[in-house]
Amino acid sequence: MNLFNLSLKLKGFPIQETNHLLHQIQSISEDKYADYLNKQKQAIIAYHLKHNPFYKTFAKNANPNDWNSIPVITKRDLQQPLSNRLSEGFSKKNSFVNKTSGSSGDPFIFVKDKFCHALTWSEIFDRYSWYDINLNTSKQARFYGIPLNKKGYYKERIKDVLGNRHRFSVFDLSDSEFEKCITKFKSTTFEYLNGYTSSIVQFAKFLEKKNLLLKDICPTLKVCIVTSEMLFQEDRTLLETQFGIPVINEYGAAELGVIAFQNLDNQWIVNSEDLFIEILDENNQVLPYGQTGRVVITSLYNKAHPFIRYDLGDIGTLSNQSTLKIPILKNLTGRTNDLVKLPSGKTAAGLTFYYVTKTVIEDSGNVKEFIIEQTQINTFKISYVSNTPLSEKDKMKIKAAIEIYLESGLVLKFEQKERLNREKSGKLKQFKSFV
16 A cells, blocks of 8 residues: 555645656756746746745845846744745645754754645655655665654654654664664565664664674665765765665755755766755855855745745755756765764764754744754753843753753753854854764
C-alpha cells in the first residue's frame, strides 16, 4: 500500500498534480529554460507584491521585470510574528507550518502553501528514485532527533509509520545503543539510511571498532543519504567502507526542501525545478560560476510566504559546468556541528540543541540569534541576542529540556549580548565545543 502518498493526499497535499508539474518542468529543453525561470520568478514576485502585506512593504521598490531591483531577504527580516508575513487567504490552518532548525542561529516559524509543499515531496520522490528508493515501499533507517514531549513524540512516531521508517535516536550515541541498532538491522529489511551526518559517522566508527560491515548485517541496504551537516571526504570514505553502499550528500532547508542532491556521477545537482539559486557577493551582486559567495534562493511556487532572494546564511560555489537547467553545486561551507560529550560518558549529536532551543523559539521572534558553547565537560554557555532578556521561566524551560534530551547536573550560563561573533564564512555556528 502506498501509505506515504495516501497520507499526503489525506492532508490535502495534491501530490499527483505536483508530480505531473515536475515532469512538465523536467521536459523543458535547456534553450527554453531561461524563459521558464524568468516567467516563474516574475510570477511569484508579482503575486507577493499584490497579496502579501509584509512583502509589499519590504520590497516597495521592487519591479517584477527587473531582477536587480528585488531586495535580498534574510532570516533576521523574517523574525517577526507569522501573522505579519502570511499572504492574503492563507493561515496556519490551510498551510503547512514548520520551524527552521535554528542550525544557523536564526530560528523562525514559516509556512508553505499545500501545493508548494506537495511539490517539495515530488522533488524528493524524484531524487530518491535515482537510487531505486521509493518512499512508499523502501524501508528507511532514520538517524534523526525526535521531540520528547508526549504530543510531539507520538506525532513523529505516526509519521514514521506512514513514512515506512524506523527512527534511531541521536540523543544517545553510546556503544550500548549502537548494539541495539545492530540488532534492529539484522532483523529488518532496510533499503536505505537517512539522517544527520555526525550521528551516522559515529555509527560507522562503532562498526569500524567492531570490524563489522553493515551490508553483511543487512544485505537489503542500497544507499546512505546524509543531510543537515557537512560531509567531509574522510567521513565519506569511512561510511562507504563500513556500510558497503554508496553515500549520498543531500543539501536542504526546512523552509525550501531539497536544494541539492548528489547524482550517480557524484555531482551535487541543484534543484532548479522549483527553486532558483544564486551565488552573491557582499554587495548582492551575482557571481559567475566558479566563484564563492552567499547562497541566495528563491522559492518559485510558495504563495503563502515569500522566500524571494532568500539568504540562507551559507557560503557556496556553483561549478563552471553548471547551466540554468542543471546547476551543479561545487562546494558548500558550513553546517558542521560538533558532538556533545557529557560527564556521564554519553555522547550526543550537536543538533540535539535544535530540540532544546525549540523551547524558546516563540512566534514573537524575541530571540534573534543564539550560540551554545561547551566550555567544560559539564558547563554550557548560552549567548543570545533578543529584544528582552530571557525570563527565569524561559531559562527553567531550557534547563528542563536539556535534562530530558541530555542529562541532569549540567551547569548552564546565560548571557544576553548585543551581537554575536560569527565565523570567517559569515555563518553563525549554533553549537561549539571547547572540550
